Amino acid sequence: MTQLPKGGGYLLGSTDPKNIFTPEDFNDEHRMIAETLSRFLEERIFPRMEEMDAKQEGLMREFLVEAGELGLLGADIPEEYGGSEIDEIFSTIIAEKLGATGAFAIGHGGHCGIGNLPIVYFGNEDQKSRYLPNIATAEKISAYALTEPGSGSDALSAKTKAVLSPDGKHYILNGDKTFISNAGIADMFIVYAKIDGEKFSAFIVDAHTDGLTTGAEEKKMGLKGSSTRSVFFDNVKVPVENLLYKPGKGHVVAFNILNIGRHKAAANSVGAAKYALDLSATYANERKQFKVPIAQFGMIKEKLAEMATRIYAAESTVYRTGGLLTEMINTLDPSGPDGYKVIAEGIEEYAVECSLEKVFATEMEAFVVDEGVQIHGGYGYIAEYPIERLYRDARIRRIFEGTNEINRIIIPTTLFRRAARGGFPLKDAMKELKVYLNGETVARENPGDVVQAIKDVFLFVMGVSYERYGDEILKQQEILGRLADLAIQAYTTESTWLRTQKTAAANGQNAKLKTNMATAFIYTTVEKTSLAAREIIATLVTGSELVNMQSDLNKLLNYTPIDIISLRQKIAGAISAAGKYVS
Template sequence: MEDITRGGQFLVKETKCENIFTPEDFSEEQIMMRDSVKEFVDKEIWPHKDRFEKKDYALTEETMRKAGEMGFLSIAVPEAYGGMGMGFVDTCLVCDYISGATGSFSTAFGAHTGIGTMPITLYGTEEQKQKYVPKLASGEWFGAYCLTEPGAGSDANSGKTKAVLSEDGTHYKITGQKMWISNAGFCSLFIVFARIEDDKNITGFILENTQDNGISFGEEEHKLGIRASSTRQVFFNETKIPVENMLSERGNGFKIAMNALNVGRIKLAAACLDAQRRVTSNAISYANDRVQFNTPIASFGAIRAKLAEMATSTYAGESATYRAAQDIETRIKIREAEGVSHQEAELKGVEEFAIECSILKVAVSEDVQHCADEGIQVYGGMGFSEDTPMESAWRDARIARIYEGTNEINRMLSVGMLIKKAMKGQVDLLGPAMKVQEELMGIPSFDSPDYSELFSEEKEMIGKLKKAFLMVAGGAIQKFGTDLEAHQQLLMAAADMLIEIYMAESTVLRTEKLAKKQGETNVQEQIAMAKLYLYQAVDIVTQKGKEGIVSFAEGDEQRMMLMGLRRFTKYTNMPNVVGLREIITAKLVAENKYCF
């Protein structure tokens, strides 16, 4: 039990590679599930990409029904309500591999299985769960989630939709406007949030989408990407909801919404992974086939660098997402073993790792966008054409940085939640931060370190990057105290440092575990990717650390902190980045796909 890391503790506690879960640890059952999902996507979704791009909403609905028949909509639903009752890692695995072909289906799937179904399984009464969840799990019904309003986006609790209790006390009448509602065009059930009287917080309700109940819809939105994902405004005009359809308690809607977002964030990261794999594989295949100057462009260094970077960010995203997914699953099992109900265990398990969920949402959504952008560049002029898969991949990727909380919100949340955990004594930031200050005042060691073991220097570097974050965050807290949240640019810089530390450490730990299992000589490409990702992480921590320090420190304090930052980001043996990329690309080009 002492090896169980709690949320946010990665920053102050060393994690051993044996204690993280990696994609190479998938069980036979998980591999069978993965292959089943891939077969479904390759048969039912990928061949019809052009129809999805032409806004074939009926195809999205039809494919969702097929996914329901295959059981893919029920992975996370407890068996008592018609689901498979599988673990959190399984849920992320299915979300990962079912989302790679098109963002339209990915969004419909994610909205239904996540925010359309999960609030009832986690917050519903037994009667509500028995009545609604089996229909949602099977795909007989589809769910939608009505939270966002024209004046309430990131500030979700500021919604104006009203719920008024009827005179006879049997139902609420809901009046208001919701926008950007995924699955609105074909859903059977809404999770709706409204305010009762002048309550401080909104309340959640379960609403069946029936005729003649004051529900009307806007036209389908014309969007940059996810074109066959049904997205409409929904208007409620004294729409009746039985009092027994209140979800959880009065005023608990904001809490439901925030916890749904925590789960949604890690699932969104998972949903970007197979998109990255497919984009990378397509780019490699095209680069091998495309001949210029009598040579395949895959042999040109400028293209090879792109392919290596695309594969590396994909590998890093996998490493961090499955590490966090298993940490959440472990925490859920611990709570269940203590006698807590499954729904309470899952809520608290995900909430425990909310920092990591925000980190993943930001990192992987930005990596998939960059990957698709580079994919277009590898294709050149053809990449800009609708005839190739890169153009739609790039458009579909763009929404990932906006929904489940914008990346700006999630950056600030990740640091804000870490500080709150420290205030509550759940993560000891103060002790390590004080040690860093003492180290800065002391004389640095000039001993020659022993780097004979694999990743010994890299792990030391990750430890130093953690010190750099503690130095900047500690200094900022000392300077601004509780006013720190008003300094958003400083929080954003600190968040980028935090993100890179988690992503780099996850990648190194996965590869160390793999090397111990398979031997270093058999995983040279993965070793190269881990070193390449860390090198770039060090650059980002250096840049963002400087930006943070000079924004709040002056004079001797600033000079000392900048000197500390240089010490904490200095390699003893600088890696040959070009050489690392070559090792990675040689394997990719030979295999003609993303092969890790």
């Protein structure tokens, strides 16, 4: 088995740029599927966005069927069940490209992302053969039913109940789900319910079963073309053979599928943000004020540059994670008696990376679409302009697949728990840092050194937090949130810099632009690192101890500021010249 990096391992040592996946590593097949999807979106989806947002009857199903004919629904499904069984990079490319389509991205992801992965990873042979071929063609539309009126982030408090029938042939489901994407067009649901009110479990449920009904379509802020309804179960009979995995193991299915869902949501955000920047750059080149294109104004240059820089960082992070997931999935052998366990543990390995990329990318998207509206001025507020839809559609991504607050809690909590089990050597890392701090420290003189400073600060503050609180640190959400931000900053800056180094070593395209964007991002981010770390330290200690720790932070963050304004001017020039995002 290939030796893969451990989840969270990026914090503990250096990574060879050759060992990460970047968009520059796309092969001919990757590029072909990207081009195929781009044509499909340009010819079929974008021209009919208004009809989709008006929920034209049958349109979403029509588009999904067409996507199936192009092989865009079977990326995660094995060939033997009608899919194409291509790697996670293909799935990431598809998710990114679909990001700009708003409602269609949700219809697609609800159907062949979270809507089929529970069967792909946790279904038995009978379940896979009965359902996956129909999902790959959109003959049957799938939906994922987890959320309830009283349980969103706290999924395990679900009230939907399953009771075995007297003859032992069915589970009888009662309860209701809310905010279920694709509910109005679904032929089947992945439903979570508690057997006997106790054992949280997953089921495949036929949408046309007696007793299953849906509510009215929700009137939403964005994603108006996607179906979102409540689903009600009134003595719904589910054959026992439709239980997924094992009784009481629904959390294993749900949480691991959400990890993959978070990765794809992050890719969606990258695609939507690129489209928003393309629109904004084009508009800024065309719109004149005082007889000058507004793209030439310094304040607009700053916006375009920062939008591009954050997109570049998110894109680098998402494809690095996609590469990790691909390598991990390729090493899994689910054929043995513990196959399900192998899959669950494999996916869970990169739970930290999936959570942090989801937080970063969705918040990047929110920033980019907001600045896009600002660049458009009053026109950005008018529905005729696509940026208005992108602004509304973006808001939900910080909420679904686990709110960003929940994902922020997951990141340090997972690392603390791994450290307690010996899977994350925090104590050893702290010892090494103390040796460094007790020696003669030197200034961090280049972007790579500044990235290392960010990683060192995270480990230092994480260690100090644990020394102060012990296991009680898991109850200190304000500190956990800041630790999450530090972990995010470490991963995103490193991913960005590694990609840039890899491009430079290969004399790749736009190496100078990549270097400028990576450098601007890293030196901007380290200032945020400093603030978060100092806020945590000031909460943990006082007096002379605080003075000493502040001194340690100063040593770790000893770097020389750079001229970021000039860097942004160069970045903006490249974006304006192209009239779109380039990297």
